[in-house]
Amino acid sequence: MSKKEELIKAETIITGHVNADFDCLAAIVAAGKLYPDATLIFPGSQEKNLRNFYMESATYFFNFKHLKEIDKSFVKLLVVVDTSRKIRIIHVSSILENPGLRIHIYDHHMKSECDLNPELIIKKPWGSSVAILSHEIRKRNISIHQEEATILGLGLYEDTGSFTFNSTTEHDFEAGKWLLQNGMELDVITDLLSRELSGQQITLLGRLLEGASTHTINDHEIVISEISTPDYVGDFSVLVHKFMDIENIKILFALGRMNDRIHLVARSRTSDIDVGTICANFGGGGHVYAASATIKDRTLAEVRDELFGLLYSKVTSRLNIENLMSKPPVAIPRDMTIDKAVERMTQYSLKGVPVVDNMENMRVVGVLEQKIADKALAHNLGDVEVEIYMQHPFSSIKIDCGLHRVMEIILGQKQRLVPVVDNDKVIAVVTRTDLINLLVEDPARIPESLFPDKKQERNIRNIMRNRLPNQLLDILETAGKMAEEIGTEAYVVGGFVRDVLLTKTNFDLDLVVESDGIEFAKKLAKKMDGRAKYHRKFKTAVVILPDGQRVDVATARLEYYEYPAALPTVELSSIKMDLYRRDFTVNALAVHINPPSFGKLVDFFGSQRDLKDRTIRVLHALSFVEDPTRIMRAVRFEQRFNFRIGGQTLSLIKNALKLNLINKLSGYRLVHELKLILNEKAVFSSIKRLNELGVLEAVHPMLTLNSARTQVLAELEKVLSWYSMLYLEPPIAVWKTYFLGMCMGLSKAKMEQIYDRFNFSQSERREFVHLREAIFWAAGNIMNIKQDLKPSEIYEILHPVPLEGVLFIMARTKREAIKKYISQYLTSLRLMKIDVSGDDLKELGLIPSPQYAKLLKQTKLACLDGIIKGKNEQIDFLKRKIKEFKPQRQT
Numbered sequence: 001m002s003k004k005e006e007l008i009k010a011e012t013i014i015t016g017h018v019n020a021d022f023d024c025l026a027a028i029v030a031a032g033k034l035y036p037d038a039t040l041i042f043p044g045s046q047e048k049n050l051r052n053f054y055m056e057s058a059t060y061f062f063n064f065k066h067l068k069e070i071d072k073s074f075v076k077l078l079v080v081v082d083t084s085r086k087i088r089i090i091h092v093s094s095i096l097e098n099p100g101l102r103i104h105i106y107d108h109h110m111k112s113e114c115d116l117n118p119e120l121i122i123k124k125p126w127g128s129s130v131a132i133l134s135h136e137i138r139k140r141n142i143s144i145h146q147e148e149a150t151i152l153g154l155g156l157y158e159d160t161g162s163f164t165f166n167s168t169t170e171h172d173f174e175a176g177k178w179l180l181q182n183g184m185e186l187d188v189i190t191d192l193l194s195r196e197l198s199g200q201q202i203t204l205l206g207r208l209l210e211g212a213s214t215h216t217i218n219d220h221e222i223v224i225s226e227i228s229t230p231d232y233v234g235d236f237s238v239l240v241h242k243f244m245d246i247e248n249i250k251i252l253f254a255l256g257r258m259n260d261r262i263h264l265v266a267r268s269r270t271s272d273i274d275v276g277t278i279c280a281n282f283g284g285g286g287h288v289y290a291a292s293a294t295i296k297d298r299t300l301a302e303v304r305d306e307l308f309g310l311l312y313s314k315v316t317s318r319l320n321i322e323n324l325m326s327k328p329p330v331a332i333p334r335d336m337t338i339d340k341a342v343e344r345m346t347q348y349s350l351k352g353v354p355v356v357d358n359m360e361n362m363r364v365v366g367v368l369e370q371k372i373a374d375k376a377l378a379h380n381l382g383d384v385e386v387e388i389y390m391q392h393p394f395s396s397i398k399i400d401c402g403l404h405r406v407m408e409i410i411l412g413q414k415q416r417l418v419p420v421v422d423n424d425k426v427i428a429v430v431t432r433t434d435l436i437n438l439l440v441e442d443p444a445r446i447p448e449s450l451f452p453d454k455k456q457e458r459n460i461r462n463i464m465r466n467r468l469p470n471q472l473l474d475i476l477e478t479a480g481k482m483a484e485e486i487g488t489e490a491y492v493v494g495g496f497v498r499d500v501l502l503t504k505t506n507f508d509l510d511l512v513v514e515s516d517g518i519e520f521a522k523k524l525a526k527k528m529d530g531r532a533k534y535h536r537k538f539k540t541a542v543v544i545l546p547d548g549q550r551v552d553v554a555t556a557r558l559e560y561y562e563y564p565a566a567l568p569t570v571e572l573s574s575i576k577m578d579l580y581r582r583d584f585t586v587n588a589l590a591v592h593i594n595p596p597s598f599g600k601l602v603d604f605f606g607s608q609r610d611l612k613d614r615t616i617r618v619l620h621a622l623s624f625v626e627d628p629t630r631i632m633r634a635v636r637f638e639q640r641f642n643f644r645i646g647g648q649t650l651s652l653i654k655n656a657l658k659l660n661l662i663n664k665l666s667g668y669r670l671v672h673e674l675k676l677i678l679n680e681k682a683v684f685s686s687i688k689r690l691n692e693l694g695v696l697e698a699v700h701p702m703l704t705l706n707s708a709r710t711q712v713l714a715e716l717e718k719v720l721s722w723y724s725m726l727y728l729e730p731p732i733a734v735w736k737t738y739f740l741g742m743c744m745g746l747s748k749a750k751m752e753q754i755y756d757r758f759n760f761s762q763s764e765r766r767e768f769v770h771l772r773e774a775i776f777w778a779a780g781n782i783m784n785i786k787q788d789l790k791p792s793e794i795y796e797i798l799h800p801v802p803l804e805g806v807l808f809i810m811a812r813t814k815r816e817a818i819k820k821y822i823s824q825y826l827t828s829l830r831l832m833k834i835d836v837s838g839d840d841l842k843e844l845g846l847i848p849s850p851q852y853a854k855l856l857k858q859t860k861l862a863c864l865d866g867i868i869k870g871k872n873e874q875i876d877f878l879k880r881k882i883k884e885f886k887p888q889r890q891t
Helices: 022-034 048-062 086-092 129-139 146-159 170-181 186-194 199-211 236-247 275-280 300-315 338-348 370-378 403-412 432-441 461-467 470-485 495-501 517-527 575-580 607-613 629-641 647-658 667-678 683-693 695-699 707-724 734-742 748-757 762-783 791-798 803-812 816-827 838-843 851-864 870-885
Strands: 012-016 077-081 102-107 120-123 213-217 220-229 251-258 261-268 290-296 352-356 364-369 417-422 425-431 490-493 509-513 531-535 540-544 550-555 557-560 569-572 590-592 600-602
Touching: 012 022, 012 086, 022 077, 022 129, 022 146, 102 129, 129 146, 129 170, 146 170, 146 186, 199 220, 199 236, 213 300, 220 300, 236 251, 236 261, 251 275, 251 300, 261 275, 261 300, 275 290, 275 300, 300 403, 338 352, 338 370, 352 417, 352 425, 364 370, 364 417, 403 417, 403 432, 425 432, 461 470, 461 495, 470 490, 470 509, 470 517, 490 495, 490 575, 495 509, 495 590, 495 607, 509 517, 517 531, 517 540, 517 550, 629 647, 629 667, 629 683, 629 695, 647 683, 667 683, 667 734, 667 748, 683 695, 683 707, 683 734, 707 734, 707 803, 734 762, 734 803, 748 762, 762 791, 762 803, 762 816, 791 816, 791 851, 803 816, 838 851, 838 870, 851 870
Parallel strands: 012 077, 077 102, 102 120, 220 251, 509 550
Antiparallel strands: 213 220, 251 261, 261 290, 352 364, 417 425, 490 509, 490 590, 531 540, 540 550, 557 569, 590 600
């Protein structure tokens, strides 16, 4: 777990006994239906195989967590299944010490004495714990889906010996009947329990079956399947053999990633394809009918793609790239301007050109596409050199390269043009048009994995159902059904999808429909008893439901930016173009919510790969030109998720800063992005990153960090973290406190320049002027004190200062005594209330006047110092003070 990731605050957890069997695992899943908000915890198994079964199957489908991911102090309810003994749940022994912990137990071991002191215990002499929990689920009319029914059935059949053990009861048969009615797959259970396979092998066999895909190559049906597991599993070839028997396959290639190696096992029942030759290319061996290889230092995707390339090379005649490429190439030097490059491409009717170091050495350094050059020209960037917006890094090939590599680059990587090089010198190019002309004649040459826009589809329906509250699922399902009824397509998009995959909380629903978003929002609001607000210019709307939940609805659209840093002009488009307009690939994911394909993940831009690689990457080269605020967003997401900004994206940020595009942003847009960053959790690291990249200097040179500001900002993060844990009122504007640190040391005159840059209103300026003056006055008083201060003196110094300023002073001072004074003020002195009020003064005969406030303040100061206590003493104190003042009395 990353240091920046928070522990899961689960109030309810479900677990079972250590050395868990299938009944225990299934019972945990079943209990999850009774406690839908609970977190499932795997208890561990003595059998490594069974543990891998859980890790590879139960975790994926039922969202189990490791105990180390849980904030143990937060747990209030512990649900235990398949045991009632403390000694058998030692993995959660630390949680048993939680004060007020409640325990619920579901168990079928009657002879085992309970020593857990449960609030609820359901213990029956039935053949399995699954039967007990199934009975409870049925009583509550809770529905289950097929995957749940199957895993529950696995536990039921194992613990009853497929209903042959003497411990089996009629209740177990009833549970079996109910599970069968809910889609329990008996063939899966029979296969898993009847074959003498380990738990790991069971998992892998099931995943081999599930992940298999059939490809027709030169009239041969070839099945390819792949799996991943963190540990090595023996007898992988046995699984491949069983796989062939079960499915009656003639040619099978199975790829298994185990730890840091890829294991390839190939089997064939025909001599037409020599699997031994294929495996030999991976450093392995064998013969025509059986072969294998072990591959190191390669990813599963790389091995799979090379396998496709080999199959197409061996099964079909190898295409000579020399017959496909275009030569001589039209190239442009890296120092040519954009406008000249556009002229060159227009002259030769080219969609892209290789960029070379110079026209003498022809060393290729990048690729420039016409669409990027045209957009740059539209943004008045014609005098910029092409090397700034050329595609780099890029892929090139040698003249002896195979067809598959060309397809991988053009179709898989979306690189329109591939330079053919000899010793880094470009000698020819293969264009997208060249490849299309070939594939139109023989489309079977294209591996399925490389079809444009047809990447391996993934459905995250089960992940959504396990990770989202029912309220959000209901909204998505209702919106999806409505879209289906009116004949349109609807998607949930953006950060919501990203955070579901990252297992982070995000309840901000952002829907996109491929029709009129405003009309869709109106109908959705009516259907769900909400109300809709809309913005016709941007074709967007928000639905506000009765419980306050907001649902943003947008028309699938493409945004055109008329000039750099401008607000967008909106046009109707498709979901792909709508996602293309977004800032980063990790935010360019969508999930289809129409019923036939609910949960289908839409990923046009390799977003899943970037999430896995923890990379922030823009979708196109002019992204920061069109919207420079994305520079600040890139830093915000990078620091929030502990990702890294990709190399090319980092280069584009630096280029945008060189072009001074930040200067074209309005103060309003800048301060909006800055506030978002300063309200994040990783504020200090974000500010340092902005400074490191030169963004702060671009916003305003006077914001650049120095050592003093750096020290105070680092301390501010600690102080604000401490203060947030106190849960005190009123809430503070965190961003203001950090902004004070960023502007530390600036004079009033220089601050006016900062206010101007951010377009602060007059009221905002007055607020910050007052805040800075109050800090200066209070800091001067409290930091120059040499003797100990009384509580009343601390209060009088700090009370006039807004809370943001008090926290800033606490972070700025290095004297522990002052920190102690400020802590005392924040946690007790400012919160202390006196028992008297203006009504008491009135009863004492004092005419309402400004003296009321003065007398009440004196009373509070005396209480703070402990001079007086309780209301009676406070009344007496007021009487004495009134006599001292000798004010005019009421007649």
